[in-house]
Amino acid sequence: MDAALIIEWIIKSILLLVICITGFAYLTFYERKALARLQVRIGPNRAGPFGLLQPVADGIKLIFKEELIPEKADRLIFVLAPVVTVVPALVVLAVLPFGGVVNLFGREISLSVAGDVNIGILYITAITSISVYGIVLAGWSSNNKYAAMGGIRSTAQMISYELALGLGFIGPILLAGTMSLNGIVEGQRGMWYVVYQPLGVLVFMIATLAEVNRAPFDMPEAEQELTAGYHTEYSGMKFALFFMAEYVKMIAVSAIAATLFFGGYRGPFIDQVPWLGPIYLLIKVMILLFGMIWVRATLPRLRYDQLMAFGWKILLPVALLNVLLTAGVIMLFPGLGV
Amino acid sequence: MNLSNASASLNAILPLVVVILWACALLLVDLFITKERKGLTALLAAIGMLASLIITLARLDLEAVVFNGMVTVDGFSNFLTVLFLGSGIVAVALSYDYLKRMGLEKGEYYVLLLFTVSGMMLMAVASDLIVVFLALELLSIPLYVLAGIATPRLDSEESSLKYFLLGSFSTGIVVYGIALVFGATGTTSLAGIVDAITAGSAGMGLLVAGAAMLLIGLGFKVALVPFHMWTPDVYQGAPSSVTAFMAIGAKAAGFAAILRIFIQAFPALSVDLTPVLWVLAALTMILGNVVAIAQRNIKRLLAYSSIANAGYILLALVPYGQSDVAADSVASALFYLLAYAFTSFTAWSVVIALEQVEGKGLELEDYAGLSRRYPILALTMTVAMLSFTGVPPTLGFLGKFYVFRTLLEGGFPGLAVIGVVTSLISAYYYLRVVVYMYMREGEPQAIRDPWLYIAATASAICLVVLGIFSQPLFAWASQAMLH
Amino acid sequence: MIPDIVLFIILALVAVASAVGMLFSKNAIYSALNLILNFSSVAVLYLILGAPFIALAQVTVYAGAIMVLFLFVIMLLGAERLRRSETLPYQQPVSIILAAILAVVAIYALLFRPLGIEAASVANPDFSSPAAMAEMLFNEYLLPFEVTSILLLVAMIGAIVLTRKRQRRVQR
Numbered sequence: 001m002d003a004a005l006i007i008e009w010i011i012k013s014i015l016l017l018v019i020c021i022t023g024f025a026y027l028t029f030y031e032r033k034a035l036a037r038l039q040v041r042i043g044p045n046r047a048g049p050f051g052l053l054q055p056v057a058d059g060i061k062l063i064f065k066e067e068l069i070p071e072k073a074d075r076l077i078f079v080l081a082p083v084v085t086v087v088p089a090l091v092v093l094a095v096l097p098f099g100g101v102v103n104l105f106g107r108e109i110s111l112s113v114a115g116d117v118n119i120g121i122l123y124i125t126a127i128t129s130i131s132v133y134g135i136v137l138a139g140w141s142s143n144n145k146y147a148a149m150g151g152i153r154s155t156a157q158m159i160s161y162e163l164a165l166g167l168g169f170i171g172p173i174l175l176a177g178t179m180s181l182n183g184i185v186e187g188q189r190g191m192w193y194v195v196y197q198p199l200g201v202l203v204f205m206i207a208t209l210a211e212v213n214r215a216p217f218d219m220p221e222a223e224q225e226l227t228a229g230y231h232t233e234y235s236g237m238k239f240a241l242f243f244m245a246e247y248v249k250m251i252a253v254s255a256i257a258a259t260l261f262f263g264g265y266r267g268p269f270i271d272q273v274p275w276l277g278p279i280y281l282l283i284k285v286m287i288l289l290f291g292m293i294w295v296r297a298t299l300p301r302l303r304y305d306q307l308m309a310f311g312w313k314i315l316l317p318v319a320l321l322n323v324l325l326t327a328g329v330i331m332l333f334p335g336l337g338v
Numbered sequence: 339m340n341l342s343n344a345s346a347s348l349n350a351i352l353p354l355v356v357v358i359l360w361a362c363a364l365l366l367v368d369l370f371i372t373k374e375r376k377g378l379t380a381l382l383a384a385i386g387m388l389a390s391l392i393i394t395l396a397r398l399d400l401e402a403v404v405f406n407g408m409v410t411v412d413g414f415s416n417f418l419t420v421l422f423l424g425s426g427i428v429a430v431a432l433s434y435d436y437l438k439r440m441g442l443e444k445g446e447y448y449v450l451l452l453f454t455v456s457g458m459m460l461m462a463v464a465s466d467l468i469v470v471f472l473a474l475e476l477l478s479i480p481l482y483v484l485a486g487i488a489t490p491r492l493d494s495e496e497s498s499l500k501y502f503l504l505g506s507f508s509t510g511i512v513v514y515g516i517a518l519v520f521g522a523t524g525t526t527s528l529a530g531i532v533d534a535i536t537a538g539s540a541g542m543g544l545l546v547a548g549a550a551m552l553l554i555g556l557g558f559k560v561a562l563v564p565f566h567m568w569t570p571d572v573y574q575g576a577p578s579s580v581t582a583f584m585a586i587g588a589k590a591a592g593f594a595a596i597l598r599i600f601i602q603a604f605p606a607l608s609v610d611l612t613p614v615l616w617v618l619a620a621l622t623m624i625l626g627n628v629v630a631i632a633q634r635n636i637k638r639l640l641a642y643s644s645i646a647n648a649g650y651i652l653l654a655l656v657p658y659g660q661s662d663v664a665a666d667s668v669a670s671a672l673f674y675l676l677a678y679a680f681t682s683f684t685a686w687s688v689v690i691a692l693e694q695v696e697g698k699g700l701e702l703e704d705y706a707g708l709s710r711r712y713p714i715l716a717l718t719m720t721v722a723m724l725s726f727t728g729v730p731p732t733l734g735f736l737g738k739f740y741v742f743r744t745l746l747e748g749g750f751p752g753l754a755v756i757g758v759v760t761s762l763i764s765a766y767y768y769l770r771v772v773v774y775m776y777m778r779e780g781e782p783q784a785i786r787d788p789w790l791y792i793a794a795t796a797s798a799i800c801l802v803v804l805g806i807f808s809q810p811l812f813a814w815a816s817q818a819m820l821h
Numbered sequence: 822m823i824p825d826i827v828l829f830i831i832l833a834l835v836a837v838a839s840a841v842g843m844l845f846s847k848n849a850i851y852s853a854l855n856l857i858l859n860f861s862s863v864a865v866l867y868l869i870l871g872a873p874f875i876a877l878a879q880v881t882v883y884a885g886a887i888m889v890l891f892l893f894v895i896m897l898l899g900a901e902r903l904r905r906s907e908t909l910p911y912q913q914p915v916s917i918i919l920a921a922i923l924a925v926v927a928i929y930a931l932l933f934r935p936l937g938i939e940a941a942s943v944a945n946p947d948f949s950s951p952a953a954m955a956e957m958l959f960n961e962y963l964l965p966f967e968v969t970s971i972l973l974l975v976a977m978i979g980a981i982v983l984t985r986k987r988q989r990r991v992q993r
Contacts, residue, residue, distance in 0.1 A: 077850070118950060122877040129885025133857070136889070140850065140896050148896065155893050159886070179951050344963065358971055365978070405964040446982045453975045460968065472968045476975065483979035498983070 012113045013094075020090050024247040025055035030286075031247075031293050038297040059240070067236040070143055077141035082234065082241035085134025089248040092127040095120040096255055097182045099265045099277025111265075111277060112182070120181035121169050124256060128165065128211060132158045134245065135213075139230035150229025153304065154213060160311040161210035161217075167319035168204030171197040171326045172260045185264035194261040199322040201261050203315060205291075208253040210311065212246060215296040217307060250292060251285065258284035347404035350411050353390040353419055354459045360386030361452035368445030376443040377434060383448035384430045387455060391423040403465070407527050410465035413818035417672055418462035418594050421679060422587060426455040428683050428793050429583035432690055435787035436579045440696050442488055450480035451583070458591040465602070467516040467526040467552075470595050474512060474559070477591050478505050481584055485576035491696060497575025504568040508558030515551025518544050528603040535606045546610050552599060553614070560592035560648045563622040573641035578693055581637060582686030585644045586679045593651055597671055601658050608659020615656045616753055622649030623760040631767045634702050636689055639767060640682070643726060646764060647678050653757055654741045657748020666747060669816040670740035676811065677725065677737030680797045680804070684722035687794035688715050691784045699783060705771060706780025714791065715784055716775045718798035723768040725801050728761050733805040740812065825869060832869070836862040849895045853888060860884040872949035 029044065029051070036043030044051035069078055099111035110116060117123070132155055139151015173179055175196060176187035187193075194201050210217040231242045258264060262284050265277030302310070348355055364386065368379050394416060402411045429451060437443045457477025464470045482505060486498025520526050522544035523534035534540040554565060561569040573581045604611065626646030633639040654671035657663045692699045692708075692715075709716035725734030738761060745754045774780075804811055836859055843855035860883040867876035958966050 074850075077854075117873070119873045119877055122874065122881070122951070126877040126880040126885065129881045129889075130857075130861075132885075132889050133892075136892055136896070137850075137854075140892075152893065152896060155889060159889060162886075347964075362974075406961050408964050444982065446978055449978065450975070450982070453971070453978075456971075466965075468962070468965050469968070472965055472972060476968060476972050479972065479975050479979055483982055486983055489983060 008109065009113070016093060016113050017090060020093065020248050020251065021244070023251045024244045025059065027247045027251060027289065028058070028243075029055050030289065031296075034290060034293045035297055038294065062237055062240045065236040065239075067238060068233070070233050072143045073233065074141040074143070077137050078233075079238070081134050081138035081141060082238045082245075083134075084137060085131070085245040086241045086248070088127045088131035088134075089245040089252060092124060092131075092249075092252045093255060095123045095181055096252075096259060097185055097265060097277075098281055100270070100274045102274045110182075111274075116180055116182040118178065118180045118183075121173060121179045121184075125162075125166055125169065129162060131245075131249070134242075135230050138234065138242070142230070142233040144233050147230050147232045150232070154230060157210055157213070157217065157307060157311070160308060161207045161315070164203055164311065164315040164319040165207035165211055167316070167323055168200055168207055169260070170323045171200035174323075174326050174330055181259055181264070185259060185266060188263045188266060192261060192263045197261060197322070197326070199318065200326070201257075203319045203322060204257060204261070206315060207319075208257065209292065209295065210307070212249040212253055214246075214250065214292055216299040216301050218301060250289060254285045254288035254292070255281065257288055262288075347409070350400065350402040350404045351409060351463060353394045353423070354456055354463070356390045356393065357386060357423075357452055357456040357459065360389070361449050361456065364452065365446070365449045368449065371445060373443065376437075376445060379445045379448050380430050380434045383452055384427050386452060387423050387426045387430070391420065391427070394419050394423065407529055408466040408469050409463045411463055413814075414594075414598070414668065414672070415462040417815060417818040418590065418675075419459050421590055421676060422455055422458040422462065425583060425586050425590070425679055425683070426451060428797070429579065429587075431789040431793045432582055432683075432687055433579035434789055435785065436577065436690050436693075436790075439694065439785065440488065440577065442577060444487065447484065447487060450484055454478075454480035454484070454583075454587065458587050458594070461591040462594050464595070465528045465598065467519060467528070467599070470599065471509070471513060471516060473591070474509055474556075474595065477588065478509065478559070481505075481580070481588060484580040485572060485584070487580070488577050488696065493575035493697070494577065495575075497572045500568050501572045501576075504558060508555045508565070510555075511551050511558070512555030515548045515553075515555060518548030518551060520548075522548060528599065531603040542607075545604075546607055549600070549604050549607050549611060550614070553596070553611070553618075556592050556596050556599075557618065560589050560596070560651075561645045562618050562648055562652060563625045563645065566622070566626070566645045566648075569645055570638045570641040573644070574635065574637045577696070578637065578686065578690045581640075582683065582690065585640065585686070586682050589644065589648060589651075590675045590679065593648075593671060593675060597655065597668055600655065601664055601668060605659050605661065605664070612656060612659055615652060615658075616750065619649050619652040619656060620753060620756050622646065622652060623757060624649075627760045627764045627767075630764065633767070636700050636702065636705070636771070639702075639771075640685060640689070643764070643768075644682070646760065647674075647726075649760075650674060650738060650741055650757060651678070653753065654744050656745065656750055656753060660748055663744060663748045665816065666740075666744045668818060669812065670737075670744045672815040672818055673740050673812055674737035676815070677733040677801075680801050681722050681725040681732075681734050684718050684794055684797040684801060685726070687790050687797070688719040688722070691715055691787070691790050691794070692782065694783055694785055702771065702774050703780065704782055705774045706778035706782065708775040708780070708782045708784075711782060712784050714795060718794045719775060720772050721798040721801050723771050725805075727765045727768045731802065731805045733801045733808065736805055736808045736812070829866070829869060832862045832865050836866070850892065853891050853895060856891075857884050857888045860888065874949050874951050874954050 032054075033043040033051075044054040047053040047057045069075060094113040095117055097110070097112040097116070101108055101110045103109075114120075114123075135158075136151040136155045139147045139149070139154070142148070172184050172187075172193050175193055176184040178184065178187075184193075209215075231239055234242060258281060263280075264284075265281045267276060267280035270276050270280065360383075364379065364382055367382065371378050398413075398416050400411055400416065401413070403409070404411070430448065433447065433451070437447060454477045457473050457475070457480070460469065460473035460476060464473050482498055482502040485501050486495050488494035489498070516526060519531065522541040523531045523539070525531060525534060531540070531545075535545070558565040558568075573585065576584065600611070623646055626642050626644075626649055630639055630642035630646065633642060651671055651674050654667050654674065658667050689700070691712075692704060698704075705719075708719070721732065725732035728735045728738040730736075738757070742754045742757055745751075745757070839855045839859040839862065843852045843859065846852040846855060860879060864876045864879040864884065867873075867879060
């Protein structure tokens with residue numbers, strides 16, 4: 001075992017965490033600004049220049065809030081739940097390539113925490129499938145009927161849309177012929193997969209919205225029916241952790257979508273200047289995030305039965321159809337240059 | 339496996355593929371059939387099985403080893419496939435009016451029936467323990483559901499739950515057995531197991547343990563004593579049309595697996611296993627027949643009768659390790675299964691005809707005086723009872739005759755004596771049914787449904803006619819020897 | 822090698838502890854959580870063995886999908902608090918004796934390999950790559966694979982048939 005390798009891993013992991021957490025802080029800011037503009041307001045502009053210090057102010061405020069634990073709550077799980085929610089969100093990006101291989105201090109370093117693993121996509125599905133637990137446990141341990149309802153709803157919703165999400169992965173896998181995310185990015189050298197997979201992108205985007213509980217699929221937190229859903233009883237930093245999980249997940253799914261369908265870190269001159277990779281990825285993620293915010297500003301929340309019916313009766317069959325079409329086309333025209 | 343290879347493999351199991359695809363299609367088509375016309379679903383299910391039956395009959399000589407040795411199509415599997423498909427078609431005939439009467443008409447009933455038949459057909463061709471396991475599940479799971487399809491009637495639910503729990507338990511034991519066999523030989527393929535044994539690379543202790551587990555698990559399915567506890571309750575609680583099919587199909591499929599696995603893969607273990615089989619067969623015959631005497635409910639009576647019959651079929655297997663008798667072992671077991679199928683269907687169609695309301699008309703007293711009002715039903719039931727007892731010239735007699743002959747060839751006269759004595763005991767309760775029908779006064783009620791009558795009389799006629807001209811049938815069963 | 826062994830020991834301890842915890846938890850939710858932990862630690866063990874595909878499938882299917890349904894059902898039924906089930910008086914001693922026998926036999930088998938079991942040979946490192954797995958599933962095990970899908974379909978139909986409430990029209 002190479003000591004330098006271990007140090008490299010540690011540095012990369014810490015960097016990833018830092019990126020995720022800062023990303024979370026500024027995503028809240030980005031969302032508030034963008035929402036405000038869409039609603040013809042100005043948005044936060046007091047803390048710091050252009051309100052840029054607003055996330056810091058929010059953070060400080062939340063740290064000093066009193067933390068309540070309901071008397072009849074299951075204390076252990078109540079405390080554990082936010083952690084369980086946030087960890088999968090933070091680690092899911094470990095397999096994502098932020099760029100190609102760069103040369104730093106004489107070492108060849110690939111810009112991804114786990115390097116090029118041949119099961120990258122499976123890792124993502126595995127992590128998404130466990131990310132349900134935090135929410136459902138939060139709902140249950142609060143000993144509050146609204147929280148429990150919210151938790152159960154979110155479980156049902158996430159299980160249902162996970163299927164479509166998983167099928168959405170299959171299109172790029174089939175096109176690239178590998179489950180490695182690096183391989184998929186390399187496969188988009190000629191053309192982004194969004195061109196070959198219009199249906200797949202649509203399914204994937206919708207499913208990710210549901211997967212991260214964003215509007216119009218934010219059932220678990222439907223205020224009118226469930227007060228605040230699973231995090232009704234949470235306050236202070238524990239609440240902030242749920243908040244953070246949601247936003248980090250938004251970043252993560254945008255980054256994954258960018259990698260699978262929009263060429264990932266690839267862009268002009270990337271082969272000459274590998275350091276451009278992270279910048280291209282950032283731009284793509286920003287655009288996709290704006291899409292999510294835009295959807296939130298535009299669409300009203302679905303009713304719960306509509307949500308489930310849509311997931312099972314429309315999205316899943318469409319996703320299956322997409323897999324079938326993709327596989328069929330690849331089988332029939334092997335020399336399509338894909 | 340390339341594409342042409344796969345299509346050749348699929349072609350070899352075409353009857354099975356037809357049934358499975360037909361079942362999937364029927365599931366969709368059934369959505370468009372209104373509640374009043376579920377007879378159409380029944381008809382379609384029967385047509386699917388008929389098509390598959392015709393394909394099978396058209397290529398009875400087909401022999402193939404496909405899917406990398408996981409599937410063996412040979413005379414044995416063709417014989418059983420015909421038996422399963424025939425039973426499936428008769429089961430549809432028995433079910434149609436029964437379900438309508440009981441208000442149980444659901445399209446899924448026939449779909450599940452098709453799936454369980456496909457599981458049995460897969461069992462007939464399975465020559466890899468993994469496929470055996472999957473076939474076992476594929477035939478059992480629809481049966482668990484069918485047993486409980488009369489929900490919310492309590493004893494149907496009880497029947498389903500008991501069958502499910504004990505069935506899953508026994509499947510678990512089968513899987514354990516498979517794991518041990520795999521541990522001993524490093525393969526799950528029956529041919530591979532034989533190779534490992536001849537090469538001397540198999541761990542024999544582990545292999546015997548695995549074989550014993552397989553025998554126990556499959557013994558549950560075919561209701562061998564002491565693994566028979568579930569049988570009476572399940573048979574009684576399940577809707578009669580389901581019980582009729584279960585008693586024949588599940589038993590035949592279980593024996594298909596036992597015969598294939600033991601005769602093909604484990605002849606080397608016969609030193610250890612033959613005494614076990616001996617005891618199991620003796621216990622099964624004795625207990626099944628003796629306890630049946632106490633039964634007043636016809637469904638329970640037939641349940642114990644089916645246990646006893648499992649014992650007779652197992653008799654054929656006792657000398658399986660002697661290579662010169664093995665062929666006769668298979669032939670007589672298959673022949674007995676066929677005789678048992680015909681006899682059971684005859685008896686069950688009469689039972690179904692008399693069961694006008696669910697759970698009513700099932701006591702022996704309800705059969706009193708049947709010969710006056712329903713002479714045809716009484717006559718067919720009499721033929722069935724004589725065949726069960728083993729009175730010439732019925733098929734049941736020949737079934738027992740061949741089994742006992744195999745046993746004598748193999749050198750087990752003691753067990754043959756037990757078989758004959760228990761047959762004599764069984765005469766008491768079988769003939770008691772006849773006595774009730776002909777010599778007691780009563781006002782029995784039965785329905786007149788043409789399909790039921792056709793099924794009953796046709797199989798009764800077969801029992802006698804095939805019993806007289808049994809030679810070609812037995813010749814066919816003998817050809818079915820495994821390779 | 823040494824980090825592997827240390828990692829293995831830690832994971833093994835976690836796996837065993839969580840299995841024991843699952844058995845002894847009074848609260849069904851805690852049992853389920855312990856089981857999830859157990860599945861996950863086993864998954865990491867697979868990872869150490871160089872079988873990433875199996876490891877992640879284990880997490881996705883067992884720790885993810887199946888256990889979520891377990892939790893879901895437990896919560897919906899409100900079955901967290903297990904009632905003390907009736908125990909037979911001889912159950913405990915018998916189980917202890919049987920467990921002791923099992924332990925002895927297992928240790929004996931492990932140490933002396935009396936049944937001719939050879940130590941597992943080291944598999945080809947490529948053995949568990951997704952491509953190799955797919956090769957196996959769709960070639961050698963094509964039939965079992967397809968039959969399994971039919972089996973799942975049947976189980977699904979069965980569950981729906983049995984649980985769906987429909988008015989029975991009984992003719993009396």
